[in-house]
Amino acid sequence: MHPLCAASDITEQQSKGFDIDGREVFAVRKNDKLYVYENRCPHRGVPLEWMPDTFLDPDKQFIQCATHGALFTIDAGLCIAGPCNGTSLEPVKFDIIDGQLCIAPR
Numbered sequence: 349m350h351p352l353c354a355a356s357d358i359t360e361q362q363s364k365g366f367d368i369d370g371r372e373v374f375a376v377r378k379n380d381k382l383y384v385y386e387n388r389c390p391h392r393g394v395p396l397e398w399m400p401d402t403f404l405d406p407d408k409q410f411i412q413c414a415t416h417g418a419l420f421t422i423d424a425g426l427c428i429a430g431p432c433n434g435t436s437l438e439p440v441k442f443d444i445i446d447g448q449l450c451i452a453p454r
């Protein structure tokens with residue numbers, strides 16, 4: 349498992365991006381649950397955020413791709429609007445170990 353940060357660093361409705369040796373992932377917390385996805389839009393395969401650590405739409409209800417505006421549910425990574433409607437972000441397996449958010453290798 350690879351540590352990303354303290355799990356408590358990601359607060360409610362906040363998101364945070366990480367680059368681990370070229371592998372880009374991001375974490376988001378909603379309803380006190382953490383979710384981690386590969387930072388790759390299923391439409392064009394590009395990173396999602398428009399500014400560092402900014403993966404959510406203005407209302408913080410969905411994950412939003414900055415390139416063409418696709419919206420993804422936070423809890424399932426399912427695209428519900430935009431050019432890749434019906435596709436999904438790739439979830440990343442993770443665990444909280446001694447308070448650290450850790451992801452499994454690919």
Ligand code: FES
Binds near residue numbers: 413416431
């Ligand atoms: S690259 Fe993400 S919506 Fe087009």
